[in-house]
Amino acid sequence: FRPVQIACSVENRRWACTRLLSNAGMRVSFSVLAVTLCLQQGDAFTLPGLKGYSRSTVSRFPKGVWQRRPVGTFQTPHASLASETPTDVSKFEALPLPKHKGLDVGVLPNGLRYVLLPNASPKGRFEAHLELLAGSANELEEQQGMAHLVEHIAYMGSRKRERLFGTGSQTNAYTDFHHTVYYASCPVSLPAMPNDRTTMLDRALEALAEVLEARFEPTRLEKERAAVLSEMSMVNTIEYRVECAILQALHAENQLSVRFPIGLQPLIENWTVDDVKKFHTTHYLPKNAVVYLVGDLPPSQMLKQLTKIMGKIPATKEGGLKEGSKNVAQGLMSSMGFNLRGGGPSA
Missing domain, CATH: 3.30.830.10 (Metalloenzyme, LuxS/M16 peptidase-like)
Known part of the structure; x- marks a missing residue:
């Protein structure tokens, strides 16, 4: 089993959760899912090579060293991808959903x-x-x-x-x-x-x-x-x-x-x-x-x-x-x- 760190953003709290993934079948053991870290608002962990990230990001660096820094603005190398992604959640409500023709x-x-x-x-x-x-x-x-x-x-x-x-x-x-x-x-x-x-x-x-x-x-x-x-x-x-x-x-x-x-x-x-x-x-x-x-x-x-x-x-x-x-x-x-x-x- 290999521990993988995953970020869970919740309004004023940010939780980092650990999942144990099986290398053989990638099966998630739900019963061992545990809250492992509570981050204060305004803080985040960053991945190597990224220039800021607007949400909590958790990763494990080589030799288990953590790097901590204030939240910045996420700058993706794929600018076109970022421009097409809605930043206002309310806009998703206006997106039409596919409808079964017989409904x-x-x-x-x-x-x-x-x-x-x-x-x-x-x-x-x-x-x-x-x-x-x-x-x-x-x-x-x-x-x-x-x-x-x-x-x-x-x-x-x-x-x-x-x-x-x-x-x-x-x-x-x-x-x-x-x-x-x-x-x-x-x-x-x-x-x-x-x-x-x-x-x-x-x-x-x-x-x-x-x-x-x-x-x-x-x-x-x-x-x-x-x-x-x-x-x-x-x-x-x-x-x-x-x-x-x-x-x-x-x-x-x-x-x-x-x-x-x-x-x-x-x-x-x-x-x-x-x-x-x-x-x-x-x-x-x-x-x-x-x-x-x-x-x-x-x-x-x-x-x-x-x-x-x-x-x-x-x-x-x-x-x-x-x-x-x-x-x-x-x-x-x-x-x-x-x-x-x-x-x-x-x-």
Whole structure:
């Protein structure tokens, strides 16, 4: 193994991290990734031959000698390359992203966004995903772990999801920093009704729609509270704590360092039905959700059934997000999609 120094720039802190790379397979050992150096703002290490560098640069000189100097302006030998690289990060937001030619994107009258994509492989199957733009980063100080618990209650408390049992379908849900996702992978039709290509999609969409209109009963809360606390115990491993420590270091300047999806045990143990229902009422709205439908079905049929089932959900609730409000998670500098283990009811 050979130690390689890598610079990680974070707002007012700059961390140099060490990765051990295998000469044979160049495999990264994530569990041994460690923060090795904290640089004060205005300082940097420089590589031989470079005349300044606007970000922290770390390298190992011959015989292990470090050279330290103030941050200067990076002067690349390839001037044309530098002139073509945007220096203002905000300019990247205006760059157009490639779009799949078969993708159908739109918004229902109640504010629910949808993304539809016909895909004939695997033949005779489709997937339906409901993404709520509310995760652990949206939790208040006294709500740490609330997004995960609400996910458990909404998923496990769904009676309409039971209609997918025994049909060859698979369902699950998970909570992330930025979103909560419920999904179903289903056959297009039932074996007994091979020509009926609407029933299974209806069942999947009804199960997802029920998530937005979930009931919060005391018995269900107690069952899922116990399940979440059990998950918390199971994931409390050395590897998990290393992951948390790394994320706390890399995201020390934002909410992610103090909003892990699993939550805090003392808070979870004391929430009432009203507490968890308030989080659901605030965030589980059509305008704060996106439905993704992909599979061996025509987009016109997908949209027709989606509109029939989920288009009738009320656009607003008393106590919900106000018009024009911005989801907290969308404004964070972070790693979208990072999902700590233990984030789903059947994980």
